[in-house]
Amino acid sequence: MAAMIRTRFAPSPNGQLHLGHAYAAVVAHDLARARGGEFLLRIEDIDGTRSRAELIPEILADLDWLGLRWDGPVVHQSSRLPSYQAAAERLKAQDLLYPCRCTRAEVLAASPGTGPDGPIYPGTCRGRAVDPAGAAWRLDMAKAVSLTGPLEWTDALAGVQRAQPEAFGDVVLLRKEAPASYHLAATLDDAADGVTLVTRGADLFASTHVHRLLQALLGLSVPVWHHHGLLVESDGRKLAKRRGSPALADLRRSGADGPALAQALRTALFPAGISLVSGVGIAP
Structure with missing residues (x-):
């Protein structure tokens, strides 16, 4: 059934x-x-x-x-705020999230190009010692993709799609002004x-x-x-x-x-x- x-x-x-x-x-x-x-x-x-x-x-x-x-x-x-925080802690435990204090203007000025969400983050704070207080938290996209390998998803109208999250760069998952991003x-x-x-x-x-x-x-x-x-x-x-x-x-x-x-x-x-x-x- x-x-x-x-x-x-x-x-x-x-x-x-x-x-x-x-x-x-x-x-x-x-x-x-x-x-x-x-x-x-x-x-x-x-x-x-x-x-x-x-x-x-x-x-x-x-x-x-x-x-x-x-x-x-x-x-x-x-x-559901606790569930968002719990998921973020799981990703942090895998060393997949890092804090970022870059402003929108700074991202725009240094961006190497544009992705589906707008200017692609240039990775300025990746690997740096950044005070996490009041910071956004970004997903280390390259590391995340390397852990999962190739993925697919299905749209009822467009059919099977190969997942290509790399086009977004290091997306924000925990925002400065909200408990979690839309993603x-x-x-x-x-x-x-x-x-x-x-x-x-x-x-x-x-x-x-x-x-x-x-x-x-x-x-x-x-x-x-x-x-x-x-x-x-x-x-x-x-x-x-x-x-x-x-x-x-x-x-x-x-x-x-x-x-x-x-x-x-x-x-x-x-x-x-x-x-x-x-x-x-x-x-x-």
Whole structure:
């Protein structure tokens, strides 16, 4: 008998949800329901001062308005800080993490090139005696890759991929301003929640190379991924909170029909000026 599918929607309460979030939630919800599986809700609320607790009830109300029901209790990342620290200590014990006090400007000025996350870290603090107090902690990528050997992962749309985390350089896993980076927290949380199908936008496709490496280093379960297309504005930029993309809360309060909107998203009937695009080699 095939294992039950389990998906999740994991928004951050640093702004109101918009249509792009609604589309992501619908995809995760429908993939689970189509196979008699479970759809989980996780609130990623560890982003320093950007996380706003008052927005969490709004997120729940938006999903309810869309007609999306999640299974089990809502999980908050802020309740899992000990697990992030424990994982970091395991990596430190393998001599895979080192403290870094470089500023963004310093990294940019010395970077040898650009990777999926931006400027590649030049390794300035690797091998140096650095005061760890208040420092970020980076993964020694070359050493980590040498321990795991070749790795693969599977995207439900793009097929089997060879993991190439080296393209990121020495990524930050413990941030100065937050208990853990997205790479570490999301990987640990998906394993803890038993997620079997990780659904997210095609803009995060490359991040999976790092997440697959972390799974190997920490002995975590390996799901299948499903990187769906993105909703974009007429200028080709994806919808974003910081640019004032229409908020679901505003539509909800105006009396709009939530389930009808969810169905429109399923059938690619988007508002004027918004369209769906895929990542390279990925169908929406």
